Amino acid sequence: MAGGRSTPRRLDFSSVIPSAILQSIAIDVVFPYMLYQLFLARMTAPMALLLVALFPLGDIVWHYSQRRGLDLIGLLALYVLGWIMLGALLSDISPLLSILIHYVLPIGILGIGTLLTRAAGKPLLFYVDRYCHAHTPDHIADYTDYWRESASYRRMIFRMNTVWGVGQLIFSLCVLLLAFLIPVDLSASIILVLTCLFYIGLTMWSVQQESDQNAAWDAMNREQEPPIADS
Template sequence: MNLLISALADLVLPLVIYYGLRSAGIGEVPALLACAVVPVARVGYGLVARRRVDPVAVFVLAMVLVSLVLFLVSGSPRALLARDGWLMAACGAAALVTLWRRPVVFTLGRMLLARSGHSAADWDDRWRCSASFRRVWRVLTLAWGVALIVFAAVKVVMAYTLPVDVVPAVTTAMWIGAVVLLNVGSQLYLRLPGIRHVVG
């Protein structure tokens, strides 16, 4: 539930803010800047209410600040629009970096297993002992990392080529589609007979 609320805050709320302001006659740049309120509010909420910082929100906030700097340098609202693309590229690159240790898809899967009330000790044992088990999670992490970088490149191109008012809706839909596609692809891969036998 918390993950769903977070996703709605990060994806849907900025969209509502942008198009709500545009329909009220607010200019492109002020409307785009107003969308930055969402990650700022999330970081503030984490600090005040929960007395901790959400690393994802901080990362998004950092990308917002980078996009603001690019906007101040270029004077173009498209620098603000490209923010999501750079964010996605950074996520993809970070996923690829984890290939040299414990792949992020393995770490996330293990975390979900532990949260569901099951012991993750078996996964730790198989990670240490089974090359096939390690390969499954490295393949999935590689696929996620490369796909995110490819999607990011497309989003940045769209940010600089499509009409400004079209970009927020199209890129948000693309982000949701990318996550759904990657999740479905991952589940299909894990259900292949040879792979299912490895992961148990």
């Protein structure tokens, strides 16, 4: 490892979520959602969305100034708010077009973007994994070392990147199909629930992939440790 560091065992989401991630979720997602409900009773939806967007935008600036890295949760929050803003500006649209703007296009474009990052030096899921578990310059550098040294880790990241990309593309098409098959008055709530379940399922699968990778990495390290000599 560079500088004599050893690669740290990454955190397992099944047991604990890093406090920095919880903080970002609160600032970028929870607070804006709560304030949006309050602002909506006093102003137009576009103005309320602009105000709550200041939370993830401010967190992105703070995150970069303190850690020289991007706040991925903040970026995702702004991405979602942008599509919600587009739907709010196009108020007089059909329910089908509303589902297209709020679900099909955002999820489908995110899936395409995820797949396209395979052509880069490192796919998107590498940066997501590093963002979730590395919060100091040394740990971030360790992740780069780990990427170079562990072929099994690279295979896992590319596999996760493919599943997330293709999965989101397929799901966006399924949402479009559901919009034609189920009643309009039920489609929005049903699709929202299905979208939450879809991302929960993908996240749980990714956690299991990381747990298996951690177990394999620990087993390899134990095999390489020299035996303890009897006294």
